[in-house]
Amino acid sequence: MSRQGQIKRTTKETDIYLLIDLDGTGNSQIDTGIGFMDHMLELFSCHGFFDLKVEAKGDIHVDYHHTVEDIGICLGQAVAKALGEKGEECEKGEKKGIRRYGDVSLPMDEALASVTLDISGRGLLVFNVEFPDLTTGLDCNVVKRFDVELIKEFFRAFSQHSSITLHINLAYGENSHHIIEAIFKAFARALCLAVEVDKRVEGVLSTKGMI
Numbered sequence: 001m002s003r004q005g006q007i008k009r010t011t012k013e014t015d016i017y018l019l020i021d022l023d024g025t026g027n028s029q030i031d032t033g034i035g036f037m038d039h040m041l042e043l044f045s046c047h048g049f050f051d052l053k054v055e056a057k058g059d060i061h062v063d064y065h066h067t068v069e070d071i072g073i074c075l076g077q078a079v080a081k082a083l084g085e086k087g088e089e090c091e092k093g094e095k096k097g098i099r100r101y102g103d104v105s106l107p108m109d110e111a112l113a114s115v116t117l118d119i120s121g122r123g124l125l126v127f128n129v130e131f132p133d134l135t136t137g138l139d140c141n142v143v144k145r146f147d148v149e150l151i152k153e154f155f156r157a158f159s160q161h162s163s164i165t166l167h168i169n170l171a172y173g174e175n176s177h178h179i180i181e182a183i184f185k186a187f188a189r190a191l192c193l194a195v196e197v198d199k200r201v202e203g204v205l206s207t208k209g210m211i
Helices: 035-048 065-082 087-092 150-162 176-195
Strands: 004-010 014-021 028-031 051-058 101-108 111-118 124-128 135-139 144-147 165-172
Touching: 004 065, 014 065, 028 035, 035 051, 035 065, 035 176, 051 065, 065 150, 065 176, 101 176, 111 176, 124 150, 135 176, 150 165, 150 176, 165 176
Parallel strands: 028 051, 124 165
Antiparallel strands: 004 014, 014 051, 101 111, 111 165, 135 144
């Protein structure tokens, strides 16, 4: 059985539907209303071999903050569900058999980023990244550039709502687009490694007997 998580979140600021299959092949259907975010989520899906569907409508006439943050919330909750952490999803495994850890350093042209994560049950973000520019990308619909500070907000929301410990470090880089792309690709590969089932793991990989 594929490990899937599905989330529907509606607030006065956003309306989001998100579905992830951790055992997919990298197929994606992404429509967030933010061109740059669509691109990053497509990269995440492709390089992590996750099937991902995201439909998001938000108050992007204000700015992109609410939409980006809430997508991070939904992705975190969906991953937690797919791993069997909450409610009716528990029978799917309760994180049993997974490798738990992922650590990937990945280049994108002149940029080198690393993502290290632990499916620990403790949501925490460490984000050591400085961007050379304040904005990047271009949304063809609204002709608005993407504020790079929202990347940290996205990953903070993801880590808190997935209960995953997440460390993101930039070794070096000169182009903000390249830096963010390296981060998302490394994130995808690290998460792919961490959720992989290892037959040597009996129950969960913890001396406590739970994560």
